[in-house]
Amino acid sequence: MKRTLIALAAFCALSPVFAQSSAPAAASAPGAQAPASAPAATKREARTEQRIAELHASLKITPQQEEQWSKFADVMRDNGRTMADLYRQRIAQRDTMSALDDMKQYEQITQANADGTKRLVEAFEPLYTSLSPEQKKLADTSFRSEHGKPRHERAHRHSKAAGADAASTTKP
Template sequence: MKKALVILAASLSMSGAFAQSAAPAASATVAATAAAASSADVRAAQHQQRVEERITWLHTQLKITPEQEPQWKTFADVMRSNGQTMGALYKQRMETENTRNALDDMKQYAQIAQAHAEDMQKLVTAFEPLYTSLSPEQKKLADQTFRHGHEHEHGQSGKATKPKHKSKSSPGAAASDAEPASTPAAQ
């Protein structure tokens, strides 16, 4: 809806700009920037929704008990925080898509990869107490889910371990597009 409004507003502003000789290029640039920002906001919101879906799916998949909820909450909060971090980085990336040069592009990839590594370490730290609290059956489920989840996303496993989401990975972007990383929990 926002995108449609931005396009409509851009179209209206551009139609008036065509009457002025110097304004078309400036209006087109402003409209493109506004459309990119709106698109980035929409994608960031969609990413956060996928993170929440992933948290709900993992909670069910791992059969988290009421006694495990404190450890689960810590883990889920780290997932949310990681999702916000990556979402913000990718939003920034989308907003600068038309203005960044090759050096800026490489710097952004490095920033995303560094943030991904840091976020994964936070996730491991939060997951360890949860994993320790799991029953043997739950540990087996976790082992299968985390081992096979990545394979399923890339079509290498016959087992459906989670809903498949489109992922548009960029080289060096740590398998993420404001979408999570390479493990089921990172999503």
């Protein structure tokens, strides 16, 4: 089980959609950029929801496991929103940041990723404990298959499988 949690943590660290900050989100991008980022935010949310649905189906979550599953899925959503906000801030400020500001912002993103991974592991552990041996095997295989692959390879593989809707529904 410890091995699975470590694998889960590594997977989450590689996927910014799963990270969460303990710090409150700073001011968002200027109003002029909000409409331009809305389609991207919608796509990110759709990818997060697609990943949640894929995991739910592949793990064969039972009605008895729904409470633990919901907590895990909510952390995934929160992490995705937090990381999206942090990256949006970074993009909005990239032309005016000093090297020191850039490093501080990178530190904030890295810390948010670590905090989010911790929260995700905490939410996943009771769910994993409730899984049947068959479901645990499915979880182990699912998470293991995503490790060690660059993010673009995972997205590319899923975009091929998803067909025309791939642009808005593939996971990161």
